[in-house]
Amino acid sequence: MLSYDLHIHSCLSPCADDDMTPGNIVGMASLIGLDLVALTDHNSCKNCPAFLKQAEQFSLRAIPGMELTTAEEVHVLCYFGSLRDAMAFDGYVERHLLPIANQPEIFGNQLLCGGDDSVVGTVENLLISATDISFFELGALLKDYHGFMVPAHVDKRSNSLLSQLGFVPEGCGFSCFEVHDPTKEAGLREKFPPLKSCGVLCSSDAHRLDGLHEREYFLGEDWMELFLKGTE
Numbered sequence: 001m002l003s004y005d006l007h008i009h010s011c012l013s014p015c016a017d018d019d020m021t022p023g024n025i026v027g028m029a030s031l032i033g034l035d036l037v038a039l040t041d042h043n044s045c046k047n048c049p050a051f052l053k054q055a056e057q058f059s060l061r062a063i064p065g066m067e068l069t070t071a072e073e074v075h076v077l078c079y080f081g082s083l084r085d086a087m088a089f090d091g092y093v094e095r096h097l098l099p100i101a102n103q104p105e106i107f108g109n110q111l112l113c114g115g116d117d118s119v120v121g122t123v124e125n126l127l128i129s130a131t132d133i134s135f136f137e138l139g140a141l142l143k144d145y146h147g148f149m150v151p152a153h154v155d156k157r158s159n160s161l162l163s164q165l166g167f168v169p170e171g172c173g174f175s176c177f178e179v180h181d182p183t184k185e186a187g188l189r190e191k192f193p194p195l196k197s198c199g200v201l202c203s204s205d206a207h208r209l210d211g212l213h214e215r216e217y218f219l220g221e222d223w224m225e226l227f228l229k230g231t232e
């Protein structure tokens with residue numbers, strides 16, 4: 001079994017600490033003994049190239065990802081089988097973000113890192129605003145990028161599928177959901193039938209280095225199946 005943490009923000013997310021560089025994240029994950037990690041910055045994959053490069057140096061399995069904010073302000077984790085697909089999707093999302101400049105002194109820095117983990121620049125457009133991509137079109141859209149979606153922290157009172165839509169739509173292209181509090185899983189499945197057949201992930205949503213999960217949650221070697229089931 002693989003211990004995982006598949007919801008981690010780097011210093012590119014304005015709300016994350018500046019020392020959440022890709023190198024520091026994989027270094028910490030490696031210290032903890034995690035087997036599988038994903039980088040999921042708000043509306044951007046631009047630190048994924050550095051993240052994958054750093055992960056390779058630590059011999060850590062890493063997935064390029066993004067936490068997309070839909071037009072309905074639902075947070076959805078998007079994962080990709082390749083960096084190429086992730087960066088192509090990043091380009092699409094960039095064109096669908098609200099054009100609002102980041103104000104670092106209010107929202108925080110959006111730091112871009114190079115392969116050697118040094119800061120090489122910043123992203124000017126605010127990444128924590130919404131996109132004009134609807135939750136209902138996302139599943140089909142991601143197919144073009146061989147990506148898959150996992151509604152994030154569905155049990156949270158803000159920016160979740162349930163807080164924003166109030167229900168779980170069927171046939172929206174996902175076969176797995178994320179809970180923040182794992183004790184809520186059974187109740188959610190009971191209340192929302194479309195979740196019954198779904199897999200579940202519990203990741204940290206870490207914004208700081210000491211926020212990563214310990215070796216607490218595990219996936220089988222066939223973890224990819226969990227995501228791909230819903231995209232057929």
Ligand SMILES: [Zn+2]
Pocket residue numbers: 067075152153159
């Ligand atoms: Zn979120």
Ligand SMILES: [Zn+2]
Pocket residue numbers: 007009067205
């Ligand atoms: Zn998050």
